[in-house]
Every structure is written in structure tokens, then in C-alpha cells.
Amino acid sequence: MxxxxxxxxxxxxxxxxxxxxxxxxxxxxxxxxxxxxxxxxxxxxxxxxxxxxxxxxxxxxxxxxxxxxxxxLETILAEWNLGLTDISRDDDPAQALTSYIARKVRLACEQPMKSRLIANEMLRGAPFLSSHIREFTRPWFRGKVAVIEHWIESGKIQPINPEHLIFMIWASSQYYADYQTEILILQNKLEYEEQDIIEITQSLKQLVFAALGLSA
Amino acid sequence: MxxxxxxxxxxxxxxxxxxxxxxxxxxxxxxxxxxxxxxxxxxxxxxxxxxxxxxxxxxxxxxxxxxxxxxxLETILAEWNLGLTDISRDDDPAQALTSYIARKVRLACEQPMKSRLIANEMLRGAPFLSSHIREFTRPWFRGKVAVIEHWIESGKIQPINPEHLIFMIWASSQYYADYQTEILILQNKLEYEEQDIIEITQSLKQLVFAALGLSA
DNA sequence: ATAGCAATTGACCTATTGGTCAACTGCTAG
DNA sequence: CTAGCAGTTGACCAATAGGTCAATTGCTAT
Missing domain, CATH: 1.10.10.60 (Homeodomain-like)
Known part of the structure; x- marks a missing residue:
């Protein structure tokens, strides 16, 4: 050439x-x-x-x-799970969950607009996202449910409904992005600070760890 | 006359x-x-x-x-906390939280449109709701935080950040309304059934109770 | 029976919307 | 140097938005 x-x-x-x-x-x-x-x-x-x-x-x-x-939307989805270390059955539950929760909370607090855009799409019934959820999110979700079930069967964590555990981690982290307006008013703040991110992470981790019988 | x-x-x-x-x-x-x-x-x-x-x-x-x-919005807000039994410092934490969580989850699953309308308003920065939050939600919130702090001080529950505990209960229940589209796809369902409401309630209660050191 | 007012509604107004188009600019390849 | 095309843009278009209005209907109090 x-x-x-x-x-x-x-x-x-x-x-x-x-x-x-x-x-x-x-x-x-x-x-x-x-x-x-x-x-x-x-x-x-x-x-x-x-x-x-x-x-x-x-x-x-x-x-x-x-x-x-x-x-x-596609740009955001590409970044959405970026940096979220994947979780597999051989991982240590405490380590894997700590890392996942920390990154999820940080993402929600530091880049709330990404979560909010997805929230807006969900509220409308996900006209653009439903096929993506079916194609990509669902297999990922099934995989993680299987991992958690394996952890339970092998006695690494206490029994819990894996699906709802995942939903509640998603819910608790994304709430700080989607309902930021309400939270800041209730806490009388103008914006999240590093200390808030740490406290949110710690509180969510405390809830999850206690239910799973893990020690911090 | x-x-x-x-x-x-x-x-x-x-x-x-x-x-x-x-x-x-x-x-x-x-x-x-x-x-x-x-x-x-x-x-x-x-x-x-x-x-x-x-x-x-x-x-x-x-x-x-x-x-x-x-x-x-006003109509919804009037119903929003209706049926949510109030929580006071002399209540038994286990009973009060069980009732609160159960009603919150049921409200989200059975009347998701109310939560979604508020979510839409929050995503826009709550132009119509921010004054209501300041005037009504914040005092209520402060009161509940004080109740939880009192429970902690009197040894009824394990130490926890009361503000984030409340946020995470709100988050976990409302997520089933706001992100219903995603959840139904992931669970391969057409709509929530009574059994789902029971399981969600049970899972959320399990998370909260474990962290607070309460027994079901 | 009827005056008078609440309620009903189709036609209409202006502003804004997503989108098109044709004229124009300026970089790049040969 | 220059032909040609990627990129730029103001003017424009039909559709729809929220909202007004005046003509009409029909209930009610006297």
C-alpha cells in the first residue's frame, strides 16, 4: 500500500x-x-x-x-460494569462483596447522572433497554445468583435469597444517585463528600455482612 | 337556617x-x-x-x-405515609421494623405508580417536592433517627448509622416499584405475585434484623 | 316555568418540538 | 493549485404542545 x-x-x-x-x-x-x-x-x-x-x-x-x-445509553452501559470486578464462585465472599459494594457506591455518588439516566429509562418501561437486559444483564444476573448459591451450599455464607440480595445492593447504591436531591435535603448538605461515600459503603457492607454471617 | x-x-x-x-x-x-x-x-x-x-x-x-x-403529587403524598404505622422510641424495635418494612414493600409492589411518580420528580431535582421534603419529611426523618439512636443507646439494637439504615429500607422497597421493568425481566415474570411480596419482605427483614442483632 | 350559573366542548392561538434543506466554508487529496 | 467532499449552519417545515375562548348545554333554586 x-x-x-x-x-x-x-x-x-x-x-x-x-x-x-x-x-x-x-x-x-x-x-x-x-x-x-x-x-x-x-x-x-x-x-x-x-x-x-x-x-x-x-x-x-x-x-x-x-x-x-x-x-x-450504549456509552453508559459500556462503562456501567467497567471497574466492577467480576465475582466468581472461587472468590472469597467477604473480599468479593466488599470490592463490589465499594465500587457500586462510589460509582453512584461520583457519577450519579449515569444511574439517573438508566432510572429514567426504567421508569418509562425501558423501551430502549429491555432487549439489553434480556440479552446481557440476565445471563450475568443468573451467573451471580449461581455463585451466591454455591457459597451458601459450601457453607461460606449464611442462607439468603440470592436474587433479592443482589437487588438490594443495587437498590441501596443507586438510591444515592437517583434520590440524591432528597438525601441531600434530609442531611442538610450541598453535595456528597468522600466521608459520605465511606459511610454509605460501610453501612451497606454492615447490612450485607451481618446477614451473610461474615466478619468485617 | x-x-x-x-x-x-x-x-x-x-x-x-x-x-x-x-x-x-x-x-x-x-x-x-x-x-x-x-x-x-x-x-x-x-x-x-x-x-x-x-x-x-x-x-x-x-x-x-x-x-x-x-x-x-399532593394526593399521593397524603397517601404515601398512610398506613405506615408510626415508630416511637418505646416501641419494640423488632415489631416496629417488621411492620414498617412489610407495609413499605407491599405499597411499592401493589401501587408502584405512586413510587414511580415520586422517583420521576426526584430525578428532575424535585422542583415541586423540595419544599415538602424540607417542611415535612425532614422533621419526620430526624425523629426516626432519634428513635433509632435511642434504641442503640438503650442496648435494644446493635450500633448502626440510623440515617443510612432508613435510606436503605426506602431504597430496597422502592426499587421494586421504580425498577420493576428490570426485575420482572430478570426474574422472567409478568407481574409480582403475593409470594414475591412475602419473599421480598422476608429478605429485607433478614438484612436489617441481622445487622441490628434482632431475632426474627 | 325560567333566570342564572356551573359545566361542556370544538375551534383556535402561539410557542416549541424534532427534523429537513440548500447554501456555504474550509480541509485534504491528487 | 484546485476539485471535491466532510462539515457547518440559518432558515424553514409540519406536528404537537399548553392554554384560551365563546358558544352551548343542562341542572337548580326561586
């Missing part, structure tokens, strides 16, 4: 740089606005303004509102 | 009956649609159609979309 600039990865010229920068700018703005206003509440114009580009430019990169929304 | 039909309560004529019936019809339809579509997603027309009345009639009874939305 005489031309080594064919593929996009090998052609980082001004146009490509501008395109990637604009796409990222729009996606970031869209994530925030979709998370705070919901799908219907977010207007393409407000997203364009937040991104600092004309509305027509948003629709140039993303063919429709649906397309933009789906792209934002 | 010669006329005993002055007050509305003493004048149940056709007009009044029709008015109350229509208002109830509209409120019920609005609750469902606001809960499923959110404030922005719900249109006055769709609410009118769901209620079976012309749109202009909806705006005759409720002066604006804001007014209708606020009325729906």
Missing part, C-alpha cells in the same frame, strides 16, 4: 480531530440533559446549546433524537 | 356528583400517565383521552398542567 493514511486511526487530521471532539462534546451534553430532564424533557435545542454547537450540527452527527439517546 | 343544602357536603346533587366523579377520573388518569411518562412526557391531551373527557374539560377543573401535576 502506498497510502498509509487510509484507515481513520492512521489519519488524525484536523477534520477527524474536530469530528471526534464535537461528537464527544455533544454526547457529554446529551448525557447530562437526558439524565436530568428525561427523554421527553430533553430538547435537541437545549442539548445543542449545552454542547455549544448549532442544533443542525447535532442532527448531522446523530441522525435523530432516538439515535442520540440510544448512543448515550 | 332554612336552607340545609348550603355546604357542599350537604348538597350532593347531580352537578356535584358529576364534578367529583370527573375530578377523580382525571386525577386517576393523570397519576398513571405522569408516573409512566414523567412530567414532560405526559401531555394534557393524553391525560384527557385516558380520563375519557375533552382536553378543555381537564383544564376547566385544573387550571394548568402545573396545577394538575401538583394536585396529583
Amino acid at each position: 502506498t497510502n498509509f493514511q487510509q484507515s481513520s486511526k492512521l489519519k488524525p487530521n484536523k477534520k477527524e480531530i474536530a469530528r471526534l471532539k464535537n461528537q464527544a462534546l455533544i454526547l457529554k451534553a446529551a448525557e447530562t440533559i437526558f439524565a436530568n430532564q428525561g427523554y421527553e424533557g430533553a430538547s435537541m435545542n437545549s442539548i445543542a446549546v449545552a454542547a455549544g454547537v448549532p442544533k443542525a450540527n447535532v442532527l448531522y452527527y446523530f441522525k435523530s433524537k432516538d439515535n442520540l439517546y440510544e448512543t448515550v | 332554612t336552607n340545609f343544602q348550603q355546604s357542599s357536603k350537604l348538597k350532593p346533587n347531580k352537578k356535584e356528583i358529576a364534578r367529583l366523579k370527573n375530578q377523580a377520573l382525571i386525577l386517576k388518569a393523570a397519576e398513571t400517565i405522569f408516573a409512566n411518562q414523567g412530567y414532560e412526557g405526559a401531555s394534557m391531551n393524553s391525560i384527557a383521552v385516558a380520563a375519557g373527557v375533552p382536553k378543555a374539560n381537564v383544564l376547566y377543573y385544573f387550571k394548568s398542567k402545573d396545577n394538575l401535576y401538583e394536585t396529583v
